[in-house]
């Protein structure tokens with residue numbers, strides 16, 4: 050019944066001003082939180098009075114006529130909540146909660162007030178005896194504007210702290226005197242570098258106002274009343290019982306909402322100032338940067354930093370251990386520079402150098418005691434002091450943030466360190482080898498480890514555990530091993546872990562530390578010459594990324610060629626994906642997919658020498674102890690002979706994953722990897738092998754099934770019995786289908802793939818993967 054009343058009321062909205070005397074609250078009236086807590090507007094839609102806030106009450110205006118009580122204005126929003134024995138009194142001076150010490154005004158009128166009215170427009174008004182307005186809530190907006198309310202020149206809206214806490218938050222929207230409507234973080238001057246939204250109407254004259262029409266139209270009028278800018282186009286239904294409100298939300302985005310009274314609906318968003326939730330500056334606190342994941346903002350710490358307060362993104366990050374050698378005179382620290390690609394920050398450099406070499410920039414910062422970070426864009430090296438602010442991922446920027454990170458060095462005399470075959474003190478090398486291979490059609494993946502223990506390995510391990518993004522920048526070139534050393538470590542190649550087409554993997558133990566290791570013995574090495582082999586090893590050894598298995602050593606002894614990689618304790622992606630009991634949940638799987646994409650993005654676009662993997666399959670993706678995926682066997686394509694057992698010689702890769710261009714004798718580019726990645730992505734999404742003849746024939750080939758189901762709107766068939774949000778599932782399938790387009794040029798780059806997986810770009814509908822060629 051109440052709702053029918055609001056419906057009628059909403060129709061009368063536009064005429065609200067005409068009916069402004071409807072609820073006449075006389076001077077001397079009062080409200081208390083528990084009884085007589087509000088004054089309602091005539092229709093009952095809006096209420097002025099007490100509402101619950103925290104463990105007490107606040108005074109404000111809220112929508113009382115809808116189920117989703119919505120606060121649109123709060124008096125003294127930053128005061129602590131009042132207790133339930135408070136009494137709000139209406140006197141000639143306004144509304145007050147008198148205490149022994151002070152009158153404590155919540156509303157202070159400019160003239161003597163004789164009565165008040167809660168209007169159906171949402172405006173609460175005090176009148177004098179001459180029926181003139183002496184105060185109105187529409188002149189004192191907090192975070193919300195309602196239709197017919199204006200934001201005058203010089204006025205601002207401030208976001209709330211959170212949806213539940215209406216006190217002042219960290220963003221503001223200002224109607225500037227120069228005519229520009231701009232969003233800034235709080236506590237910053239009104240200057241361009243801090244702005245994150247602007248109507249671009251600066252210079253349109255003084256006294257420009259933001260206006261809000263009954264049809265949801267938000268627009269700017271100049272002082273002579275001309276429309277100079279439409280923020281929203283308006284034209285939303287006005288005559289069907291629709292409510293509108295505009296609010297700068299706690300996340301810094303300002304939005305136009307509508308609420309359909311007829312449908313007993315919730316608020317729906319009609320318009321947003323930014324689709325990217327990472328845009329508001331300051332959403333992530335100091336020394337952290339914002340990454341949009343599935344459209345949700347996620348704050349990450351700089352390398353070497355950790356959250357001040359987990360669960361509060363605005364609290365920012367601090368160094369995870371004290372490493373300021375200058376201040377502490379701690380000679381047991383050294384520094385390295387960690388790299389952070391594709392991020393933008395506030396630039397408050399104290400020195401800018403014209404340098405075109407990143408290493409010079411790194412060196413310049415390392416040698417400068419004041420330098421704590423530097424931004425390098427290919428031409429300039431801009432030195433920074435901490436803290437860094439307003440960071441966010443931006444795949445469009447070439448800016449590299451270099452962060453100085455202290456690394457405690459291990460004392461030279463640590464007795465635990467054993468040095469094989471070396472008299473030199475203080476260094477032991479541990480090599481790690483990871484590897485995967487195929488055996489007897491069913492695939493087994495094996496990883497082993499030899500470890501390269503540098504003096505600072507303790508620091509490396511500690512930081513990796515704290516921050517998964519971390520990678521010591523210091524290049525540790527792969528160490529050359531004598532064959533006898535590896536023989537000893539593997540106990541004369543006693544335990545075979547597995548066998549692949551061109552290699553065998555053995556288990557081993559580091560001499561001294563007894564850490565488990567694996568050594569991969571290469572057969573069929575194409576690069577016969579020693580120089581050629583070493584060149585390739587150097588290329589592989591130079592690639593450092595958290596999503597790549599690290600090559601730590603090698604052995605080159607005539608025909609004996611062995612590689613030693615990093616240890617990965619969770620086996621291969623194939624092991625977990627195709628073993629029912631080990632299958633990760635959807636979110637975890639999507640995280641794995643994104644990380645794999647990051648590894649390939651690095652191989653394709655970010656490392657010194659572009660590396661095309663040529664043999665991407667779940668058996669070649671290994672998982673570390675934190676289930677973080679790392680790509681293995683990259684760079685081997687050039688080293689190994691193409692598999693001669695296949696009918697078409699020259700094809701590298703594994704059936705079911707190779708791109709069609711291999712068969713068409715077309716040039717092989719990074720897009721061949723994108724194809725294989727697409728197949729692996731579909732396997733990750735659906736938790737099954739791409740080719741599985743135990744299924745009915747029409748379901749046996751996953752990529753064909755996926756494109757069929759996608760076209761026929763039957764994606765449910767692919768999801769199995771797992772509960773996955775439909776929209777997300779569809780998006781991931783779309784990414785997979787784009788990757789496996791027959792025509793290489795139609796496939797997205799790895800960079801684009803990552804953006805799509807992260808949910809930061811729209812994904813157009815993919816064509817049928819084979820339509821391009823069948824159309825010719």
Ligand SMILES: *[C@@H]1O[C@H](CO)[C@@H](O)[C@H](O)[C@H]1NC(C)=O
Pocket residue numbers: 070073074075076163164
């Ligand atoms: C509202 O109340 C005031 C004082 O109580 C009175 O003077 C005024 O006439 C009333 N106005 C209306 C429209 O009833």
Ligand SMILES: *[C@@H]1O[C@H](CO)[C@@H](O)[C@H](O)[C@H]1NC(C)=O
Pocket residue numbers: 084085
């Ligand atoms: C609530 O207000 C009404 C009139 O507005 C009054 O009659 C009633 O006594 C009040 N109740 C309390 C508990 O103050």
Ligand SMILES: *[C@@H]1O[C@H](CO)[C@@H](O)[C@H](O)[C@H]1NC(C)=O
Pocket residue numbers: 132134135
């Ligand atoms: C209201 O109650 C609180 C304790 O609940 C008390 O400290 C305070 O003095 C009371 N205020 C009034 C005005 O009675």
Ligand SMILES: *[C@@H]1O[C@H](CO)[C@@H](O)[C@H](O)[C@H]1NC(C)=O
Pocket residue numbers: 254255256272
């Ligand atoms: C803007 O408003 C102020 C105060 O109302 C007034 O003094 C000023 O002349 C106005 N400027 C213009 C350009 O209308």
Ligand SMILES: *[C@@H]1O[C@H](CO)[C@@H](O)[C@H](O)[C@H]1NC(C)=O
Pocket residue numbers: 253254271272273274275276277
């Ligand atoms: C307002 O805008 C109109 C149209 O753009 C323009 O003709 C007029 O001069 C502007 N008024 C002021 C005060 O700038």
Ligand SMILES: *[C@@H]1O[C@H](CO)[C@@H](O)[C@H](O)[C@H]1NC(C)=O
Pocket residue numbers: 276277278279282283
């Ligand atoms: C704003 O939109 C209205 C129609 O709703 C149109 O008449 C007007 O010209 C537009 N103003 C500008 C500045 O584009």
Ligand SMILES: *[C@@H]1O[C@H](CO)[C@@H](O)[C@H](O)[C@H]1NC(C)=O
Pocket residue numbers: 050052116313
């Ligand atoms: C609106 O929904 C609420 C709960 O969701 C329910 O209690 C109420 O009866 C509904 N009203 C109408 C008119 O459907």
Ligand SMILES: *[C@@H]1O[C@H](CO)[C@@H](O)[C@H](O)[C@H]1NC(C)=O
Pocket residue numbers: 361362363364
């Ligand atoms: C989060 O941290 C910031 C800065 O340290 C602080 O101002 C804010 O109140 C915190 N928010 C919450 C919900 O604790």
Ligand SMILES: *[C@@H]1O[C@H](CO)[C@@H](O)[C@H](O)[C@H]1NC(C)=O
Pocket residue numbers: 378379380381460461462
């Ligand atoms: C540095 O290491 C030496 C021993 O290796 C130790 O005695 C000394 O206290 C360390 N210095 C600091 C500042 O920790």
